[in-house]
Amino acid sequence: MVFIPSNVACDCEMTREQELNALHDSIRECKLCPLHATRLNAVPGEGSSDAKLFFIGEAPGAKEDESGRPFVGRSGDLLTQMIESIGLTRDEVFITSVLKSRPPNNRTPVPSEIETCRPYVERQIDLIRPRIVVLLGGVAIASMVGPWSVSESHGKFFEAKGRTYFMTYHPAAALRFPKIKVSMTEDFKILSSELF
Numbered sequence: 001m002v003f004i005p006s007n008v009a010c011d012c013e014m015t016r017e018q019e020l021n022a023l024h025d026s027i028r029e030c031k032l033c034p035l036h037a038t039r040l041n042a043v044p045g046e047g048s049s050d051a052k053l054f055f056i057g058e059a060p061g062a063k064e065d066e067s068g069r070p071f072v073g074r075s076g077d078l079l080t081q082m083i084e085s086i087g088l089t090r091d092e093v094f095i096t097s098v099l100k101s102r103p104p105n106n107r108t109p110v111p112s113e114i115e116t117c118r119p120y121v122e123r124q125i126d127l128i129r130p131r132i133v134v135l136l137g138g139v140a141i142a143s144m145v146g147p148w149s150v151s152e153s154h155g156k157f158f159e160a161k162g163r164t165y166f167m168t169y170h171p172a173a174a175l176r177f178p179k180i181k182v183s184m185t186e187d188f189k190i191l192s193s194e195l196f
Contacts, residue, residue, distance in 0.1 A: 033116040035101035041068035045096025054130035058139040059099035075171040086192035137170025
């Protein structure tokens with residue numbers, strides 16, 4: 001299922017970037033699940049349409065909901081530091097979440113919400129064609145590759161349906177637990193060794 005609004009259809013062939021922008025416009029207007037009624041802004045994601053790394057988190061939080069941008073709070077600062085630690089900038093990667101709208105009180109996404117948003121995430125990956133999809137935390141891992149615990153899967157690659165996934169902790173967990181931050185830093189070194 002591709003969510004391209006009819007008003008952007010034309011006889012010409014759209015570039016990848018134009019298709020991505022049209023998809024993001026659709027996400028901003030989406031009313032397919034009840035979360036649209038409680039959000040301030042949908043958060044499609046942002047970054048390079050030619051990104052080698054595609055990061056997927058859980059869902060927008062309060063700051064993301066306010067700004068319409070992914071990972072803009074303390075978790076975002078840490079993620080940006082981790083990206084820079086492997087020689088890339090935030091502008092060179094693509095960052096999004098499993099859900100495009102904030103769940104009330106930042107509760108964990110429910111399966112119906114994940115399934116409703118999944119075609120958007122899948123289409124983003126198809127358009128960007130990253131070398132590696134980086135799954136941040138348990139919700140992203142379970143949503144994209146299956147019910148693995150983060151403690152067992154972090155620092156590992158997984159191949160499925162022609163894609164390479166890499167699993168690590170969510171930055172929010174790394175902010176709460178120093179040991180997890182150390183593990184996440186090591187995971188990014190593993191990621192970097194595969195990327196370069």
